[in-house]
Amino acid sequence: MKSLTATYAASTLALAILVGIAFSHLDVGPRWDITSVPPTGSFTYVAMAHAPFWSDSAPYEAPYCWRLLGPTLLHFWPYDLPTGFFLLASVSLFGTTLAVGWLLLGLGSSRFSAGAGAVCFVLLGPGAAFNLKHYHLIDPLAFFFLTLTLGAVAHRKGLLAAVCLIALAATKETVVIAFASSCALAVRGQDAGTKRWVLSGGVVALVLLEFIRLTVPATEHYSLFHEFSAIYLSHPSLRDLTRIALGATGLTWGILLPFSALQLVHPPRIWSNLGLLTLIVLATAQIFVAWDTERVVILGFPAVIAATTFEVEFIASSTAIKKEAIWIVIFLCELPGLVGNLEERGIPFLGEASALLVLLSCLAVGAALVRSRRIGQASAF
Numbered sequence: 001m002k003s004l005t006a007t008y009a010a011s012t013l014a015l016a017i018l019v020g021i022a023f024s025h026l027d028v029g030p031r032w033d034i035t036s037v038p039p040t041g042s043f044t045y046v047a048m049a050h051a052p053f054w055s056d057s058a059p060y061e062a063p064y065c066w067r068l069l070g071p072t073l074l075h076f077w078p079y080d081l082p083t084g085f086f087l088l089a090s091v092s093l094f095g096t097t098l099a100v101g102w103l104l105l106g107l108g109s110s111r112f113s114a115g116a117g118a119v120c121f122v123l124l125g126p127g128a129a130f131n132l133k134h135y136h137l138i139d140p141l142a143f144f145f146l147t148l149t150l151g152a153v154a155h156r157k158g159l160l161a162a163v164c165l166i167a168l169a170a171t172k173e174t175v176v177i178a179f180a181s182s183c184a185l186a187v188r189g190q191d192a193g194t195k196r197w198v199l200s201g202g203v204v205a206l207v208l209l210e211f212i213r214l215t216v217p218a219t220e221h222y223s224l225f226h227e228f229s230a231i232y233l234s235h236p237s238l239r240d241l242t243r244i245a246l247g248a249t250g251l252t253w254g255i256l257l258p259f260s261a262l263q264l265v266h267p268p269r270i271w272s273n274l275g276l277l278t279l280i281v282l283a284t285a286q287i288f289v290a291w292d293t294e295r296v297v298i299l300g301f302p303a304v305i306a307a308t309t310f311e312v313e314f315i316a317s318s319t320a321i322k323k324e325a326i327w328i329v330i331f332l333c334e335l336p337g338l339v340g341n342l343e344e345r346g347i348p349f350l351g352e353a354s355a356l357l358v359l360l361s362c363l364a365v366g367a368a369l370v371r372s373r374r375i376g377q378a379s380a381f
């Protein structure tokens with residue numbers, strides 16, 4: 001227990017500091033009265049917390065009206081809704097942080113790397129910072145159930161995975177991606193009991209998802225095909241769609257993108273893990289059915305952080321670079337995106353500084369890899 005606590009200590013402290021800064025020094029937190037915003041779009045969640053789905057005055061704007069769990073929990077919150085939403089976002093992000101470390105341990109990472117990977121999630125701008133800024137969203141709760149599901153499969157906790165999938169079905173349609181990824185993750189190296197629990201829990205979750213859609217009427221027709229048609233008509237050329245895809249992945253992952261991409265060629269090649277590969281492919285494919293590309297692509301963070309973690313371990317084991325030094329570089333490169341997502345007014349030269357940090361770190365890592373290869377070739381003779 002002591003070693004497990006030590007593994008998560010740094011990530012817990014990092015998230016606590018982030019929440020404290022967001023709450024006390026920036027224009028976020030309950031001081032921004034979300035109840036004064038018209039209840040449309042993602043602010044439908046606030047209206048749902050006031051008038052839940054069984055109420056006659058419940059809002060029915062799709063797809064928000066089908067994401068019941070978060071607003072329903074907050075309906076029974078005894079104090080003001082802004083505080084309730086901010087607390088739910090903070091607690092969900094805290095749970096997600098711990099779940100990321102637990103998942104990495106289940107995948108075979110060291111305790112230090114698991115803790116570093118958890119800190120990596122805390123500093124990921126479109127993840128924790130964005131959702132603290134826009135604390136009326138229910139994405140943090142979906143993050144938590146998604147990561148806990150994958151962690152449960154990795155640790156062969158089939159019942160827990162099934163429960164998380166069912167809870168995720170009532171939270172967001174993200175359960176479809178979570179079910180596909182957890183099934184793919186369970187196929188390899190898991191016992192029959194875990195596979196049965198994941199399959200049965202996923203089937204119940206999909207039935208619940210469809211039941212919610214049938215029983216909670218929407219004011220207008222909504223389908224993924226309709227969303228795809230709207231986006232495709234706005235960006236008809238393949239060049240435009242390619243630019244959107246590259247922009248969404250680059251802006252979302254930043255420094256994690258080159259590190260995780262190197263796992264395509266370096267052992268342990270985490271991308272050969274079918275579950276994580278399924279997660280990142282499906283998460284990225286959402287750009288064709290959603291407008292907020294960074295918000296949907298970020299769903300692949302468990303896979304990208306896992307790939308980055310194992311790549312750092314590989315670089316540290318095959319070169320003279322300490323893994324602590326590599327993680328420090330990664331954390332520093334994440335800071336511009338973190339601040340940019342927290343601070344809405346913008347910071348001069350933020351994009352240029354972030355790009356320069358990413359470029360310099362990539363050059364440093366590349367030079368170290370070339371140097372280690374030359375040393376290895378020289379020692380072979």
